[in-house]
Amino acid sequence: MHSSRPNGGPVGGGPDPYANHNREEVTRILIQSLNDLGYHAAAERVGQESGFEVESPDVVAFKQAVLSGSWGRSEELLCGQGARGDGLVLAPGADRNIMRFRLRQQKFLELLEQRETSRALVVLRQELTPLCQDQHQTLHILSRLLMCQDAEELRSRANWDGANGRSRQILLAQLSESISPTVMLPDHRLAVLLNEVKRSQTGECLRVLDGFDEPxxxxxxxxxxxxxxxxxxxxxxxxxxxxxxxxxxxxxxxxxxxxxxxxxxxxxxxxxxxxxxxxxxxxxxxxxxxxxxxxxxxxxxxxxxxxxxxxxxxxxxxxxxxxxxxxxxxxxxxxxxxxxxxxxxxxxxxxxxxxxxxxxxxxx
The missing domain is CATH 2.130.10.10 (YVTN repeat-like/Quinoprotein amine dehydrogenase)
Incomplete structure (x- = not known):
C-alpha cells in the first residue's frame, strides 16, 4: 500500500479539509483502523484512491527492526540510512541521541540476559558511554547490572521483563512518542479516540483507589x-x-x-x-x-x-x-x-x- 511519497500525502496538491479536520490525518486513521479490523483489501483500496499511506516504508522497517531486536538496522533507519537518507522525522523537541541511547540500552540488557557479558561490556563502554557522558549515575547503575548472577536477577534489578516479554513493545511505544505523527500514527488510534470520547461523555469513574490513611x-x-x-x-x-x-x-x-x-x-x-x-x-x-x-x-x-x-x-x-x-x-x-x-x-x-x-x- 506504500507509495513513493515518503511521509504520506496526496498525488496532487494539498487536500481539502474534511468537516474542519485534516483530510490526510482522518484518512490515515481510517486506513489503520480497517487494517486493525482485518479489512485489508478495503484498506488497500482506500490507500490507492486517496494517495495516502499510514506510515512511510522507513517507519514500517524501523518498527520491525525494533521488535525483532535488529539494533544496528534500527539505528540506521533512525539516523538516516533508510530510503530517504535523512532519518525519521521527529516530533518537536525530540532528541535523536536519547532515542539511540534507549536502543543501545535494550541491546545491552538483552546481551546480559543471554549471559554474553563481554559483548555487553563493549556496548556499555563504546556505545552507551559516548551518549551519556554527563549522566554518570546512569552509567553506574548500568555497570552494576554486570554483576547480576543470572537472567532472573537482571530482570528484577532492572525492572525489565526481558527480550521475550513486552520490553521491546514498551521500547517501541517510548520511541514512538518522539517520532512525528505525520509519519507514524500511534497504535489503534481510532480505538483510543473512541474510548476518550466515551469516557468524556459518560463521566464514568473507572477505578477508585482506597486504603490510604492520609490524602x-x-x-x-x-x-x-x-x-x-x-x-x-x-x-x-x-x-x-x-x-x-x-x-x-x-x-x-x-x-x-x-x-x-x-x-x-x-x-x-x-x-x-x-x-x-x-x-x-x-x-x-x-x-x-x-x-x-x-x-x-x-x-x-x-x-x-x-x-x-x-x-x-x-x-x-x-x-x-x-x-x-x-x-x-x-x-x-x-x-x-x-x-x-x-x-x-x-x-x-x-x-x-x-x-x-x-x-x-x-x-x-
Missing part, C-alpha cells in the same frame, strides 16, 4: 499508559505504582510524606518532595534511591523539563530553583512570586520551555 497529594501516568504513580501523605504508601486494575505493583520503601512527584519524560528519574524540606531523586528504571537534597525550606511543587535534564522546584520562601538532575547543581533561581497559605506551583512554559510559569497569591 493523595499527586498522581501521574507512565509513558505507556499502562501504569500510574501516586504520591501520598500516608507514610505507608508514600509513592506507589499501580496498574489499570487498581493493583499496587510497587511501593517505594523510603518512608516520607510526599508533597509532590514528577517523572522525567525519558522515564529515567522519579523525583519526590516531602514536607520536611527534602527532595528525593529515584532511578525509575531500577527503583533505587539515587540521592536526596536538603532544601532548608519546604517545597510545594516539582516538575521536570522536556529534555529530562532539569527539575524546577517551587519553595515556600517565594523562590523557585532550577536544578541539574545529574550534577545536583542549582543553575537558576526565580523570585518575586508570593507564597502564603496556599500551595503554589511552578512549571516550564513556551514551545521550547524557554520561560517559567508560577502561581502567586498577589494580584501580579
Amino acid at each position: 493523595v497529594s499527586s498522581c501521574l501516568w507512565t509513558a505507556d499508559g499502562q501504569t500510574f504513580i501516586t504520591g501520598s501523605f500516608d507514610k505507608t504508601k508514600p509513592i506507589c505504582q499501580w496498574n489499570l486494575h487498581g493493583e499496587c505493583v510497587y511501593t517505594w520503601p523510603k518512608m516520607h510524606r510526599t508533597q509532590d512527584i514528577a517523572l522525567s519524560p525519558d522515564e529515567r528519574w522519579l523525583v519526590a518532595i516531602d514536607e520536611q524540606c527534602n527532595l528525593h531523586v529515584y532511578n525509575f528504571v531500577t527503583r533505587e534511591h539515587a540521592y536526596h537534597l536538603a532544601l532548608q525550606v519546604r517545597a510545594t511543587s516539582v516538575s521536570i523539563s522536556r529534555d529530562s535534564k532539569f527539575m524546577l522546584v517551587h519553595k515556600a520562601d517565594r523562590e523557585a530553583i532550577l536544578i541539574d538532575i545529574e550534577t545536583r547543581e542549582t543553575v537558576q533561581k526565580y523570585t518575586g512570586q508570593v507564597t502564603g497559605q496556599f500551595t503554589i506551583r511552578s512549571d516550564f512554559g513556551g514551545a521550547n520551555e524557554n520561560f517559567v510559569l508560577s502561581g502567586s497569591e498577589d494580584l501580579m
